[in-house]
Amino acid sequence: MEPETRRDRKKRLTRERIVDAAVRLFLDQGYESTTVAQIAAAADVDPKTFFNYFRSKGEVIFDRPGLYDEALLGVIADRRPGERPGELLGRVLDDFEARVLPFLAPPRDRTERTRLNKLIMTTPALQATLAALIQDLQQRQADALREAYPELDEITAAAMTGALFGAMYQAALVSIRSGQSRDQGWQAMLRARDVVVHGLVGVDRSLNGDPA
Template sequence: MSLRDRKRERTRQALVDAATELFEQRGYEATTVADIAAAAEIGTRTFFSYFATKEDVLFPQGDARVAAVLDAIAARGPDDGPADVLLRALRQTAQDSDDLVSPLAALRLRLIQTVPAVRGRGLQLQLDAQREIARHLADAFGDRLDAVGAAALTGAFVGAITGALQVLLEDPERPGDPAALQAAVRRATDFVFAPWLGHAERA
């Protein structure tokens, strides 16, 4: 990345870190965008060049995960099936970021369950992501999937990850080590999708 891009990424991460701390300390409703911006030492107007809403701070890696799936679809091999590329994208995002198993992920889950605005935004982002991924799957695997099948497979993929994370992040007895949590998610999704994997992915 260029120096400018690195600076933007540091500012973006500072906003996420500040929001996470304030939401934990004060509660979501009691924290304003101005509070988050001040804690990150930037202006309130600058906040909106990084995130459109306060809710969006809780979903900082959503676009990156969708991009990883689309990249995996585009880079598919001749022996890859739809499930292969979806699971490969999950592994790549796990290597690139621990967002799905971080303290922010646990906070995000709690707020989705208790704050209607966060739940609504999370659902909208999830539906938008599923629609885009399913469209690319149907285009790439038109000989195997129609639009309905691609939507069903994408929904099963997202549902498997969401269901596994909900149990993992809510279990007080489970260690919070990101690597262990990512491994548990991978085992769960591999199990769910085993019947649909190609020979190369099973080997």
């Protein structure tokens, strides 16, 4: 990984300042009552600067969707010789961890994270934003998968990516409802990935104590 430049560091710190300000306001006065202008003022940036980083206030909570997109498409672009679609999708989270996690803001304290997760779970607008982001990422992944593997039809590609994204999303929701940490949530998503990649038959065998 290339070292962070001064410009990159400045952009990262600005983004983190906006995220911190937004989260504080969301938790203090509610999501619906918080405006972009208030977030910008609390972060000491111009409202135009806010929109250089985020398309809406809802995206602030979900960090960097554009970076997610780059990582998820990057694993397909950098696929290994002879690697099949299922094998490639199995590596998505590993690649995501290497490309994305180092650039995200550090985890907040447990109390604040729990409050933020509760806010997401109880705010329809935030749930809608998250669902839209996931659906968009899934579609882009399916399109890229078909381009890389012309033998895949549209339905098969959609089913493969849908299974992966759906399982990870549901695992993340369970983790949030349980009040788990970001690290625990990540492990839950990895476990969901394994369920999809190895298949339900493999899960049944492991539950019965049979060899894989």
